Amino acid sequence: MPLLDVRDLAVVFHRKGAVPVRAVDGVSFTVEPGQTVGLVGESGCGKSVTSLAIMGLLPRRGNTVTGEVRFEEADLLTLRPQDLRDRRGRDIGMIFQDPLSSLNPVIPLGLQVAEVLERHRGRTRQAALREAGGLLDAVGIPDPTRRLKEFPHQLSGGMRQRALIAIALACRPRLLIADEPTTALDVTIQAQILTLLKDLVDRSGTALVMITHDLGVVAGLCDTVNVLYAGKVVERAARHDLFAEPRHPYTHGLLQSVPRLDADRGGRLHQIRGSVSDNIPWSEGCAFAPRCDRVIDACIGETVPLEPVRRGGALRCTNPVPQEVAA
Amino acid sequence: MVRVVSRRLVQLGVTLIALMTLVFFWLRSLPGGPVDALLGERATPQTRELLIQALGYDQPIWVQYGRFLKNVVTGNFGNSIRTGEPVTDVISRAFPATVELAVAAIIIAVGLGIPLGYLAARHRGRLLDNATIIVTLIGISIPIFFLGYLLKDWLTQDIHFFPPSGRISTGTDNTDVTGFFVLDGLLTREFDASADALWHLVLPAVTLATIPLAIIVRITRASVLDVLDEDYVRTADAKGLRDATIRKRHVLRNAMLPVVTTVGLQTGALLAGAVLTEKVYNWGGLGTLITDSISGGRDYPVLQALILLAAVVFIVVNLLVDLSYAVIDPRVRVQ
Numbered sequence: 001m002p003l004l005d006v007r008d009l010a011v012v013f014h015r016k017g018a019v020p021v022r023a024v025d026g027v028s029f030t031v032e033p034g035q036t037v038g039l040v041g042e043s044g045c046g047k048s049v050t051s052l053a054i055m056g057l058l059p060r061r062g063n064t065v066t067g068e069v070r071f072e073e074a075d076l077l078t079l080r081p082q083d084l085r086d087r088r089g090r091d092i093g094m095i096f097q098d099p100l101s102s103l104n105p106v107i108p109l110g111l112q113v114a115e116v117l118e119r120h121r122g123r124t125r126q127a128a129l130r131e132a133g134g135l136l137d138a139v140g141i142p143d144p145t146r147r148l149k150e151f152p153h154q155l156s157g158g159m160r161q162r163a164l165i166a167i168a169l170a171c172r173p174r175l176l177i178a179d180e181p182t183t184a185l186d187v188t189i190q191a192q193i194l195t196l197l198k199d200l201v202d203r204s205g206t207a208l209v210m211i212t213h214d215l216g217v218v219a220g221l222c223d224t225v226n227v228l229y230a231g232k233v234v235e236r237a238a239r240h241d242l243f244a245e246p247r248h249p250y251t252h253g254l255l256q257s258v259p260r261l262d263a264d265r266g267g268r269l270h271q272i273r274g275s276v277s278d279n280i281p282w283s284e285g286c287a288f289a290p291r292c293d294r295v296i297d298a299c300i301g302e303t304v305p306l307e308p309v310r311r312g313g314a315l316r317c318t319n320p321v322p323q324e325v326a327a
Numbered sequence: 328m329v330r331v332v333s334r335r336l337v338q339l340g341v342t343l344i345a346l347m348t349l350v351f352f353w354l355r356s357l358p359g360g361p362v363d364a365l366l367g368e369r370a371t372p373q374t375r376e377l378l379i380q381a382l383g384y385d386q387p388i389w390v391q392y393g394r395f396l397k398n399v400v401t402g403n404f405g406n407s408i409r410t411g412e413p414v415t416d417v418i419s420r421a422f423p424a425t426v427e428l429a430v431a432a433i434i435i436a437v438g439l440g441i442p443l444g445y446l447a448a449r450h451r452g453r454l455l456d457n458a459t460i461i462v463t464l465i466g467i468s469i470p471i472f473f474l475g476y477l478l479k480d481w482l483t484q485d486i487h488f489f490p491p492s493g494r495i496s497t498g499t500d501n502t503d504v505t506g507f508f509v510l511d512g513l514l515t516r517e518f519d520a521s522a523d524a525l526w527h528l529v530l531p532a533v534t535l536a537t538i539p540l541a542i543i544v545r546i547t548r549a550s551v552l553d554v555l556d557e558d559y560v561r562t563a564d565a566k567g568l569r570d571a572t573i574r575k576r577h578v579l580r581n582a583m584l585p586v587v588t589t590v591g592l593q594t595g596a597l598l599a600g601a602v603l604t605e606k607v608y609n610w611g612g613l614g615t616l617i618t619d620s621i622s623g624g625r626d627y628p629v630l631q632a633l634i635l636l637a638a639v640v641f642i643v644v645n646l647l648v649d650l651s652y653a654v655i656d657p658r659v660r661v662q
Contacts, residue, residue, distance in 0.1 A: 057564055061452075088567035096565075101558040106580050106656050115576070116566045151657040167566065 002030035002070075003207050004054070004175055009067035010231075011046070011053050023049045025231030025282055026067070028306075033174065036201060036208040038222035038239075040215065040254075044276050046231040047211045048097075051177050053077075054209075055094055056084050071175070090120040093168030097180040099160035103152035109136075109163055110148030116170045135166040140196060158189035162196065169200060176201065177209045182217065194220060215258055219243060224312075227251050230276065230287035233306060237313040247309065247320040249294045286318065294319045328653070335646050342642060343635060347399060350634045351392055354627055360384075361408045364624030382408070395631070405628035409620070414628045417616065418636065423506030424494060425612030428604065429597045431532035436539040437590055444547025444586075445579070451552065459544060466541030471600050475534040475607035482530060492609035495524045531608040535600050539593035546589045550582040557581070583655055591648035595641040 011024040024046040031037045039047045052058045053065050056076060069076040071092065076084060088094075096102040104112060113135055114128035123131065129148060136144035139162040152160055161181060168176055178197065182190040198221055201208045210221055218225050218239065225242045227235045227250065235248035246252040256270040274291040281287070285300040292299070298318045306316040362378050379385050383394070398405060404414035447459040483491035495501060495508050501520035504511045509528065512521020554560060555578060563577045598613065605614035617633055620626035653659045 055565060057561055085567045085569065088565055090567060094565040096558060096562060098558060102562045104559040104563070104577055104581070105658060107576065108657075115568060115572065119566065119568055119572070153658050164562070167562070 003033045003035075003072065004031040004209070005068070005070040006030070006050075006054065007068040007070070009050060009053060009069060010065070011049050011058065012064045012066075014062055014064070022231055022281070024053060027226075027228070027231070027233055028067075029226045029233060029236065031175065031207050031209060034205045034207055035224065036210060036222050038218045038225040039209065039211045039228060040213065040218055040225055041228035042213055042276060045228040047213075047228050048179050050228075051094070051179050051209065051211050055088060055092065055177065056081075057094075086120075089116050089168075089173070090171045091173050092175045092177065093171070093173040095161075095164050095168045095176065095178040095181045098184045099157060099164050100152065100184075102164055103160055105152055108149050108151060109155070113148075113163065113167050113170060116167055120171045132166070132170070135170055136163065139163070139166045139169075139200070140192075141166070157185050158192060161185060161189075161193050165193075165197065165200070169204070169206070172204060173206060175207045175209065177211070179211045180213070182212075182214070197221070215254060227254070230282065232282055232287070232316065233314070234288065234316045235314070236306075238311055241311060241313060245323055247313075247315050247323070248317050249292045249319075249321055250288050252321045253293075286316075294321065328650075331653075332646070332650070335649070339639070339642050339646075343638060344396075346638050347396065347631070347635060348392075350631055351395055352388075354625070354630060355388070357625070359625060361625045361627060365408065399635070404632040407620075407629050408626045409624050409629075414632045417629055418613070418632055420506070421611065421613050421616045422636075423612075424610055425598070425601050425605070425614060427494075427507045427509060427528065428531055428535060428601060428610060428612060429594070431528050432535035432539065432597060432600075433590070433594055435532055435536035436543050436593065440540045440543030441547050441586060444544040445551050445582075447544065447548040448551035448555065456548075459548070463541040463544045466537050467545075469537065471534060471538065471603040472607060474537055475531075475604055478530055478534060479607060489530045490527050494527050494610065495520065496527075499523055531604050531610055534607065535597065535604045538600065539590075539597070542593060543586065543589055547582065547586050550585045551578060554578050554582045580655060584652065587648055587651050587655065591644050594644045598637050598640070 007028050009024055009027045010022065013021045013023055015021070027046070027050055029037065029039075039050060041047050049058070054069050054076065056079075058065065065077060067077065071087070074083075074087075076087070079087075103109070110129050110132050113132035114123070114125065117123045117128040117131055118125065121128075133144045133148055136147055141147055141159055141162050147155070147159075147163075152163075155163065161184075165181075181197065182193050185193060194217060197208070200206070208221075210217065212218060222239050224236065224238055226233045227242075227248065229250050235242070235246070235251045237247075242251065243255065246255050250272070253270070253272040257272065259269055272291055282303055285302060286292070286295075286304045289295045289299045296319050304316050304318055306314050309315045361382065362375055362384070366374060366378060383391060402415070404418075406413055407417050410417065443459060447456045450456045479491060482488045490496065499520050501508060501511060501517055501524070502515045504514050508524035509521050512518060512524060560573065560577055563573045568577075601610075601612060602614035602617055604610065605612050606618065609615075613633060613636075616629065620629045620633065
C-alpha cells in the first residue's frame with residue numbers, strides 16, 4: 001500500500017474578471033514508504049502548487065482544490081483543519097525553496113527548530129532546545145549550541161537550508177516534501193545539500209517527494225520520476241528508464257537540452273521551441289502540441305489519456321518517441 | 328546599546344542647540360512683540376523705552392542670544408512676560424495635564440488600534456474589514472475641533488453623561504502630588520477624586536485619540552496582511568503549529584515594526600492635537616499655554632521653553648522607537 005496516493009488532484013485559481021487558471025489539472029502519483037519520487041517540470045507547470053495542495057498550504061481564498069490526497073488512509077483534502085495541523089510537521093515535513101525568507105527573521109534559530117518538538121512531541125522548551133541542538137548537529141551545522149541562539153541573518157545560505165531540513169525532519173516524518181530545496185543555493189552548496197538529504201532519507205527510511213526543474217537532481221536522487229507539463233503528468237518512469245529511453249517528446253526535449261561536457265564545442269544547444277504560455281487547455285488535445293516536433297493531427301482535438309507503459313511507468317502521448325530512437 | 332544611547336543623546340544636544348537658535352531668532356523676527364502687547368497702542372514713548380530696558384530688549388541681539396543660551400544651560404528660562412512667574416513654574420503646572428491627556432489618548436489608540444487592525448486583516452474582504460476601512464477613513468478625515476464639539480454637544484449637553492470641561496469637578500477635595508489627577512487620587516487613596524478625574528478625561532482623550540487610532544488601525548492591518556503573505560508564516564504552517572502560536576510568535580512580532588514607528592510619530596504629533604482638544608474641553612494644559620502665550624502678548628520666554636520641551640519629547644519618543652526596534656528585530660541590533 002502506498003504511503004501517499006495522490007489521485008486526480010486539481011487546483012483552479014479564480015481571479016476577478018479573468019478566466020480561472022487550472023494550475024494543476026488532474027495529477028495522480030503514488031509514493032511508497034521510503035521511496036524518493038521526483039516531480040519535474042519547468043516554471044509554471046504546477047509542481048509547487050501540487051506540493052502546497054498536498055500540505056493544505058494554499059491560500060484559503062481564491063482557489064478550488066479537488067481530487068484526493070490519501071496519506072495513510074486519510075484524505076488530507078477533507079481532513080478537519082486541526083487534524084491536518086496535527087499531521088503537518090509530524091507525519092509530513094516540508095522544505096521550501098528560499099531558505100532566507102522561509103525562516104522567521106526575528107526568532108532565534110533554536111526556537112524555530114524546538115517549536116516543532118514542543119508542538120508534536122510535547123517536549124518542554126528546555127528539552128526541545130537540547131534536542132534541537134542535536135538536530136542541527138545531525139544536518140552538519142557546526143557549533144550547534146551557539147547557533148541555537150543566533151538568528152537566520154547570521155547564517156550562510158547553505159546553513160539556513162540545513163536548518164530548514166532539521167526543522168522538517170525534527171519529528172521523524174514518514175514523508176518529506178522538498179520544493180526546489182537547492183534552487184536558491186550556489187552549485188557547491190547544492191551538491192552538499194543533496195548529499196545530506198539523500199543520507200538522511202536513506203538512514204531514516206523517510207519517503208521523499210522531490211520537486212525540481214533540475215534533471216541533475218533527479219538523476220542523483222529519485223527512484224521514480226513524474227514529468228509535469230501544464231498541470232498534468234505527461235510521463236512517469238523509473239529513473240533509469242527515463243534517462244535511458246524518454247518516451248514523451250517533452251521529456252526527450254528536456255534531456256536533449258542538458259548541456260554535455262563531451263559534446264562538440266560550438267555546437268548549438270538543443271532547445272524546445274516556444275514557451276509554456278503557448279499552451280492550450282488539455283481538453284482540446286495535448287497542451288504540448290504547439291511546441292512539439294512530433295505533433296500529428298491526432299494530437300489536437302481530444303484529451304490524451306495517461307496510459308501505462310513498461311515497468312510501472314505511464315505516458316500521455318499519441319505519437320511517442322520510438323524506443324530505439326530514444327536510446 | 329549604551330553606545331547607541333549615548334550617541335543619540337549627543338545628537339539630542341546638537342539638535343536642541345540648533346533648534347533654540349532657530350526659535351530665538353524666528354520669534355524675534357515676527358512683527359509685533361511683548362512690548363506692544365503689554366502696553367497697547369496708546370503708550371507713551373517713555374513708557375515703551377522703560378519696558379524695553381526692563382526686559383533687556385535694548386541690548387544687541389547677540390547679547391540677548393548669549394544670555395538666553397547661558398540661562399537655558401543653567402535651567403533658567405526666565406520669567407513669563409505675561410504673569411511674571413518663572414517659566415519653569417508656569418510649564419510644570421500645565422505639563423502634567425497634557426501628559427495625562429496624551430497618555431490616555433495613546434493608551435486608547437494603541438490598545439484599540441492594534442487589535443482592531445489585526446482583526447480587520449484576519450477578516451480581509453469581509454464585513455468587519457470593510458467596516459473598519461470606512462470607519463477609520465472617517466476617523467482620519469474628521470477635524471479634531473469638529474469631533475470635539477460634536478461629542479461635547481451630544482454627550483454633555485443633549486445627554487448629561489460626561490462633564491463638559493475641566494480636569495476635575497470644582498469643589499473636589501483632591502491632594503496634588505504629581506499633578507496627574509488620576510494618579511494622585513490613587514496615591515492618596517482619594518479614589519472618588521481619581522474616578523472623577525478619569526470621568527473628565529474620557530471625552531478629551533477619545534477626541535485626541537481618534538486620528539492616531541485610525542492611523543494605527545490601518546497600519547496594523549496593512550502590516551499584518553504583508554506578514555501573513557511571508558514565506559516564514561507558511562513554514563510555521565507547514566510545521567503544524569497551532570494558530571495561536573503562529574499568530575503570537577510569527578505574525579504579530581514581525582507586523583509590529585511599522586506599527587511601532589507609527590505610534591512614535593503619532594505620539595509626537597499629539598501635542599498639535601492637544602492644542603485643539605484642550606481648547607474645546609478647557610483643559611488647561613500645554614496646548615492652552617501655547618495659544619495663550621502667542622495671542623496674549625508674545626510671551627517669548629514661555630514660547631521658547633515650550634518649543635524646546637516639544638522637541639525634547641519628540642526626540643526622546645524617537646529614541647524609544649529606535650530602541651524598541653532593536654528589541655523586536657535582531658537585524659537592527661548593533662553587533
